[in-house]
Amino acid sequence: MLRLCLSCYDCLGLPGNLVKLIRNYIDGRFVSGKPEFADVNPADGTTIAHVTEANAAQVDEAIYAARQALRGEWGQLSVRERAARLHRVADAIEERFDCFVQAEVADTGKPLSLASSLDVPRAAANFRVFADLIKMAGLESFQTETPDGAQALNYAVRKPLGVVGVITPWNLPLLLLTWKVAPALACGNSVVVKPSEETPATATLLAEAMQEAGIPRGVYNVVHGFGPGSAGECLTQHPDVNAITFTGESKTGAAIMKSVASTVKPVSFELGGKNAAIVFADCNFEDAVKGLSDAVFLNTGQVCLCAERVYVEGKIFGEFVEALKAKAEGLNPGWPNEEKTNLGPLISAQHREKVLSYHRLAKEEGATLVTGGGVPQFGDDRDRGFYVQPTIYTGLRESARCVKEEIFGPVCHVAPFDSEEEAVAMANDTKYGLAASIWTSNLKRGHRVAQQMNVGITWVNCWFLRDLRTPFGGVGLSGIGREGGMHSLNFYSELNNICIRL
């Protein structure tokens, strides 16, 4: 049977001059309205869709529908049946794999190879992992003695939080959204999601997968729009939203924290990073160069876990910089759909201007440019897209703004170190604390240094390997709380401890 997607750009085979309409999804229905905003393809700057911005009344309706859904069939389902439906969501994603990939590629400009090897498979995996985990999730129980010598049994039961507001960024749109939606639903909540205004498509396409999987209406709702004064802020302020789970910039996290204060909602925050990599002279050189090339340039440097600060032991510094430069210059920026492309554009003109402003600043701060620093010229429509060159700097002081502030582009600063202590001190000298990577053949040193990193995740001789059951989150400006495995289930549920005198 031919399936037509409402929010994938390919299925209807529209001629180039017709753009699609991406609508809100409320109470099981796609809902349009005014105003609309443009969804732009970062590879050539063209408008690929118009998007309905949810007004305050529509956000209210979505929250009301989500609340009602908790009182209906969804609230009555056994854990086993809930898990079965989440597996069906994963099936539905896999059945429309190419639609999801195309929609993600069109919205983000990321290489098709990346969307099809990382973003979309991970979205399906998120549903499968949390569906399986909720079935196995045990709870504590304690038998205690009462003051008068009798016994009491304590045991906890898990209940949903209620309506969860899910606010997500544009860099890994479907992956990060499903990373939150899947455990929230596994725990029996309903959700109202507000995807990034830059990447509205796959969250909307997911609504179709939810329908196909038999997720009752009102359980999954999508409201499109922006942050302040728009759908994002409506959600965070709303008294009937029980919790907010947010991934995005640290300063947005701060604004949301203020906004949720009056209604005292729990928050889970996955925020920015200025991640360090430490490369010791005893590393496997080839592996480290390859690993760092991924860690700096994957997804055009737009992964919160990317390394923007690379510390290399003095003995191999020059050789390492040269090898990383060769990797950067060997990348293939290009049309996202072309097989050989492994570097897409940045997400928007505005974000490109931010990245280029850091290039200007690096010059002012006295950096030595090793490679890049500009905008590639293609001589075709891509020149209207938002590409930048992969860039490497050396020579900055550790206090330079380019070493302290998150840039979120394909760029790093490489600095030498002489001792392990110095490397650890430099890596930890940041207000952020999301991720670090350590490259050494000395595993004893790997453990020792890893345990000194003030971050939520440290990789040794690898980067971005993610077992979905492990804790994920950051310290300092990088976030509050941990998601992943049982940590997600604990955030997305309330525990009620029951104490029975025996």
Ligand code: NAD
């Ligand atoms: P952003 O903070 O600008 O936007 C994220 C989302 O928040 C969007 O949906 C946006 O519309 C919404 N928003 C903005 N202001 C809001 C407000 N006042 N109230 C409610 N919602 C609001 O982030 P971005 O530019 O989309 O993403 C890039 C940032 O995200 C980087 O800083 C990156 O490090 C971070 N990030 C972190 C992680 C992580 O897991 N720690 C993962 C991915 C991205």
Ligand code: 6OD
């Ligand atoms: O892999 C994940 O689950 C995760 N949260 C990745 C975050 C990537 C940041 O851009």
